[in-house]
Amino acid sequence: MDHVDRILAQWNRERPDLDVEPMGLLGRIARLRTHLAREVEKALSAHGLNSASFDVLATLRRSGPPYRLSPGDLIATTMVSSGTMTNRLDQLEKAGLIERENNPDDRRGVIIALTPKGLALVDAAVTDHVENQHKLLDGLDAQERAALDGLLRKFLGAFE
Amino acid sequence: MDHVDRILAQWNRERPDLDVEPMGLLGRIARLRTHLAREVEKALSAHGLNSASFDVLATLRRSGPPYRLSPGDLIATTMVSSGTMTNRLDQLEKAGLIERENNPDDRRGVIIALTPKGLALVDAAVTDHVENQHKLLDGLDAQERAALDGLLRKFLGAFE
DNA sequence: GTCAAATATCTTGACGTCAAGATAAATTCA
DNA sequence: TGAATTTATCTTGACGTCAAGATATTTGAC
Numbered sequence: 397m398d399h400v401d402r403i404l405a406q407w408n409r410e411r412p413d414l415d416v417e418p419m420g421l422l423g424r425i426a427r428l429r430t431h432l433a434r435e436v437e438k439a440l441s442a443h444g445l446n447s448a449s450f451d452v453l454a455t456l457r458r459s460g461p462p463y464r465l466s467p468g469d470l471i472a473t474t475m476v477s478s479g480t481m482t483n484r485l486d487q488l489e490k491a492g493l494i495e496r497e498n499n500p501d502d503r504r505g506v507i508i509a510l511t512p513k514g515l516a517l518v519d520a521a522v523t524d525h526v527e528n529q530h531k532l533l534d535g536l537d538a539q540e541r542a543a544l545d546g547l548l549r550k551f552l553g554a555f556e
Numbered sequence: 557m558d559h560v561d562r563i564l565a566q567w568n569r570e571r572p573d574l575d576v577e578p579m580g581l582l583g584r585i586a587r588l589r590t591h592l593a594r595e596v597e598k599a600l601s602a603h604g605l606n607s608a609s610f611d612v613l614a615t616l617r618r619s620g621p622p623y624r625l626s627p628g629d630l631i632a633t634t635m636v637s638s639g640t641m642t643n644r645l646d647q648l649e650k651a652g653l654i655e656r657e658n659n660p661d662d663r664r665g666v667i668i669a670l671t672p673k674g675l676a677l678v679d680a681a682v683t684d685h686v687e688n689q690h691k692l693l694d695g696l697d698a699q700e701r702a703a704l705d706g707l708l709r710k711f712l713g714a715f716e
Numbered sequence: 717g718t719c720a721a722a723t724a725t726c727t728t729g730a731c732g733t734c735a736a737g738a739t740a741a742a743t744t745c746a
Numbered sequence: 747t748g749a750a751t752t753t754a755t756c757t758t759g760a761c762g763t764c765a766a767g768a769t770a771t772t773t774g775a776c
Contacts, residue, residue, distance in 0.1 A: 535714030
């Protein structure tokens with residue numbers, strides 16, 4: 397009988413006409429994500445980053461040398477609007493972690509480049525971030541992780 | 557090979573020193589939650605609500621008659637800060653969906669009461685919301701839902 | 717009974733996000 | 747070639763959230 401179970405019990409009492417079974421699963425995803433996101437923010441803040449700025453730097457970093465992508469590429473990967481990405485890039489540029497370069501092939505666009513400072517920072521941050529992610533999964537054993545991951549993969553497949 | 561798999565493959569190539577296995581599961585939860593949250597917002601917007609305002613009205617509604625809770629109770633249930641709750645209540649009060657009443661037992665506090673208009677609105681909204689939630693789970697059969705819910709329950713247990 | 721500590725709620729200021737619209741350049745196609 | 751359409755990015759304004767601090771009241775210790 398966890399928090400979500402209590403919510404379902406209340407709905408069953410107050411609105412017995414509704415089949416609220418899906419609310420349990422969806423509610424647990426939402427609450428879990430809130431807890432996880434807060435823990436991730438904590439780990440990243442030690443490096444002066446938040447998940448928004450880290451996402452951009454990490455996307456550039458894992459794309460490999462020369463650590464350059466267009467804003468459009470970054471938008472597609474990170475699931476945010478163009479306005480959000482412009483705002484993130486503005487801040488990262490101010491902090492000296494990325495630079496906007498002219499795109500020689502398309503004068504409408506720019507190329508976002510990780511600076512040496514940005515590369516060093518994201519490499520340090522991702523090391524801690526991954527270590528923290530291991531801790532966050534401590535509550536599940538290897539078999540449970542694999543089963544959960546498989547089910548999430550299938551569920552996510554319905555949306556992308 | 558979904559979107560998250562590609563991210564993991566990139567990290568394995570660029571940072572083979574890291575064991576990024578947990579990133580897959582955690583990334584899928586995050587992405588799934590983003591997709592689900594957007595779909596939920598769509599369904600609620602038909603009633604002039606968003607998930608923030610719905611959460612408050614729904615918490616009051618499922619608590620049962622007389623549909624009254626303190627801001628503190630609402631904060632504990634909805635996992636938001638006091639400032640966030642004050643803001644939500646201000647808007648709901650302006651819209652005539654809740655009222656702030658004096659708390660006869662504690663003059664520091666107030667009691668939030670669902671108005672008849674708020675009750676009618678949340679009852680209509682939750683009906684559509686639950687129907688929409690059923691649709692969101694279409695990608696999983698009954699057995700998969702049960703297995704996923706069980707694993708999420710255990711995982712969530714590590715945080716609350 | 718009095719005063720310090722705890723509690724309930726609200727206020728303030730900053731930040732991240734988005735939708736809609738603006739701008740400029742590339743592409744399509746007549 | 748030239749005009750219409752599409753594309754890439756940025757701008758604007760509004761909203762939801764939070765942390766930190768303010769205010770008023772209650773509780774607890776003496």
